[in-house]
Amino acid sequence: MSIRIWFGLILSLFVGSANAVVGGEQEADKDWPSVVSLRYFTGLGSLETHQCGGAYIGRGLIVSAAHCVALAPATRAYACMGGSGTAAKNNCYPLAKSVIHPQYVAGSYDKDIAVYQMASYPENYPAVRLISEAENLQLQAGENLKILGLGSTAYESYQPAYQLQGAISPIADIDTCNNQIAADIPHAIADEDFICSGKRTKGPAPGDSGTPAFVFVDGEEVYAGLVSHGYNYMGLFTRIGRYLDWIKATQLELLGPLDFAKEEIWHIQDTYQSQPLSINLKNNSDSTIELSDFDVGSEHFSIVDTNECSVLEASASCQLKLDVLLNEASHAAAELTFSLADEALTIDLLVLPQMPSELLAVYDTPFDVWNVSGLQQWSSLLEEGIAFESGNEQVRQYLIGDIEGPGQLALDVFLGSYSGTGSLSISVDEHSKYQLSGDCKAELAVDIPEGVHSVKIAYQADAATTTQVNTNSSVGAKMSPSERHLYTQIMRLEFEEGANKSSSIDCDFTSKLADELVNNSQPAAESGGGSIGFAGLALLSLAWLRRKQLA
Numbered sequence: 001m002s003i004r005i006w007f008g009l010i011l012s013l014f015v016g017s018a019n020a021v022v023g024g025e026q027e028a029d030k031d032w033p034s035v036v037s038l039r040y041f042t043g044l045g046s047l048e049t050h051q052c053g054g055a056y057i058g059r060g061l062i063v064s065a066a067h068c069v070a071l072a073p074a075t076r077a078y079a080c081m082g083g084s085g086t087a088a089k090n091n092c093y094p095l096a097k098s099v100i101h102p103q104y105v106a107g108s109y110d111k112d113i114a115v116y117q118m119a120s121y122p123e124n125y126p127a128v129r130l131i132s133e134a135e136n137l138q139l140q141a142g143e144n145l146k147i148l149g150l151g152s153t154a155y156e157s158y159q160p161a162y163q164l165q166g167a168i169s170p171i172a173d174i175d176t177c178n179n180q181i182a183a184d185i186p187h188a189i190a191d192e193d194f195i196c197s198g199k200r201t202k203g204p205a206p207g208d209s210g211t212p213a214f215v216f217v218d219g220e221e222v223y224a225g226l227v228s229h230g231y232n233y234m235g236l237f238t239r240i241g242r243y244l245d246w247i248k249a250t251q252l253e254l255l256g257p258l259d260f261a262k263e264e265i266w267h268i269q270d271t272y273q274s275q276p277l278s279i280n281l282k283n284n285s286d287s288t289i290e291l292s293d294f295d296v297g298s299e300h301f302s303i304v305d306t307n308e309c310s311v312l313e314a315s316a317s318c319q320l321k322l323d324v325l326l327n328e329a330s331h332a333a334a335e336l337t338f339s340l341a342d343e344a345l346t347i348d349l350l351v352l353p354q355m356p357s358e359l360l361a362v363y364d365t366p367f368d369v370w371n372v373s374g375l376q377q378w379s380s381l382l383e384e385g386i387a388f389e390s391g392n393e394q395v396r397q398y399l400i401g402d403i404e405g406p407g408q409l410a411l412d413v414f415l416g417s418y419s420g421t422g423s424l425s426i427s428v429d430e431h432s433k434y435q436l437s438g439d440c441k442a443e444l445a446v447d448i449p450e451g452v453h454s455v456k457i458a459y460q461a462d463a464a465t466t467t468q469v470n471t472n473s474s475v476g477a478k479m480s481p482s483e484r485h486l487y488t489q490i491m492r493l494e495f496e497e498g499a500n501k502s503s504s505i506d507c508d509f510t511s512k513l514a515d516e517l518v519n520n521s522q523p524a525a526e527s528g529g530g531s532i533g534f535a536g537l538a539l540l541s542l543a544w545l546r547r548k549q550l551a
Contacts, residue, residue, distance in 0.1 A: 136241020370401030422461030
């Protein structure tokens with residue numbers, strides 16, 4: 001059997017099951033937060049192995065390969081963002097919907113591109129920058145392509161990598177590409193549809209599907225392609241620049257023409273003076289839109305000016321101006337409502353006082369001058385750090401301060417929340433550096449560049465998102481011994497000048513559905529018996545059938 005036929009067979013066996021790089025080196029997860037792992041959800045509280053890759057493009061949308069939708073259907077899959085190794089199950093969010101390119105034909109790999117919409121997603125999470133049409137047309141053979149992967153590190157056998165792998169591989173010219181794959185496909189491929197790259201010692205391996213690939217434009221990584229398929233050691237990447245119009249049309253279909261945050265949160269220091277606020281709105285469509293009926297039902301908020309936002313030309317942006325006055329109130333929450341054509345839109349507004357606290361006095365400077373903010377109060381646990389206890393209310397808690405670099409902010413953190421609902425994030429100058437979601441233990445080293453920078457540590461969770469202690473979790477067992485997890489616990493907070501340490505993140509996936517099934521299956525104290533019920537048995541059957549399909 002020829003090596004090219006063998007490679008094709010291996011690819012058909014493993015396509016979509018994992019991302020992979022042959023001849024690659026280990027990559028730091030923090031450098032690629034927008035790389036997504038799509039995982040099948042069993043319905044019994046666990047995620048199966050990586051099925052496909054994807055790239056987060058913002059506002060809860062992920063671009064992947066069209067053939068991945070069969071392997072990771074939106075109704076039964078999660079998107080785990082920016083993690084590998086012990087952090088592979090960090091930041092896992094449920095998917096809601098998928099849109100496949102209308103001209104894609106299963107098995108052909110032409111037009112092999114799809115967009116997933118997440119059911120929930122983290123605000124301000126880093127997204128890739130899509131290549132522009134002009135940049136795509138300027139790509140030349142010989143330019144470097146950055147490929148990434150989470151699966152096999154060999155072509156002829158499936159040897160999955162534990163940590164994210166990456167490699168630099170030159171783009172091949174279309175004639176070389178077609179000559180190399182000619183024996184395996186019925187027709188030549190078009191340069192406008194695919195980027196070709198790969199060789200025997202380096203490139204995307206069998207099992208790569210949907211993984212993003214990047215080119216470098218003025219030193220910036222730009223999303224240029226996704227792994228579609230490969231033959232005879234040549235990887236074929238769907239050109240992102242070929243489908244920019246379709247991606248934009250799909251964004252408009254799923255999200256509508258207006259780009260805005262679903263929730264706006266401000267921190268203010270002077271609660272007895274009226275404070276100006278602004279909300280950014282952007283028209284992502286090619287047509288003019290009209291906004292009307294602006295209203296905010298709260299005594300603390302007032303709308304100052306809507307004229308700038310009443311009519312938005314194509315691709316135009318505006319700032320909606322408001323004022324807020326807290327006085328003695330602990331916070332102000334309201335809904336801003338307005339209309340776009342016949343559609344009613346809502347933005348949740350929250351203003352929190354930001355004030356000094358003795359909470360951080362046990363730490364050395366610079367933290368003793370930091371401020372706290374939130375809907376509730378942090379708790380000081382002395383030698384055990386600071387924490388927030390679990391409950392059923394909405395949680396928005398913050399530690400905010402300035403640090404002068406260069407150096408590293410070091411934190412030891414525990415987190416207990418359902419995956420995709422509660423999160424702990426660290427940002428520098430409003431740029432997200434780390435985010436945890438799930439059942440996590442982490443030792444974080446946050447790089448602080450030279451100069452003075454604003455740092456925010458935020459814990460956010462929706463109502464009733466705490467989890468019972470997972471005694472089977474290698475992470476949860478290290479956490480609080482109480483009957484319920486702490487929402488979050490910060491055990492160490494230090495600043496180290498000139499440090500260059502790596503972070504360690506260890507997370508397990510947690511699911512409310514799994515907790516309910518486990519709790520329902522526990523024997524009742526009165527009767528000595530119990531059952532997971534008909535729904536639980538149905539889920540068990542589905543999981544068993546799924547395993548049989550994968551076997």
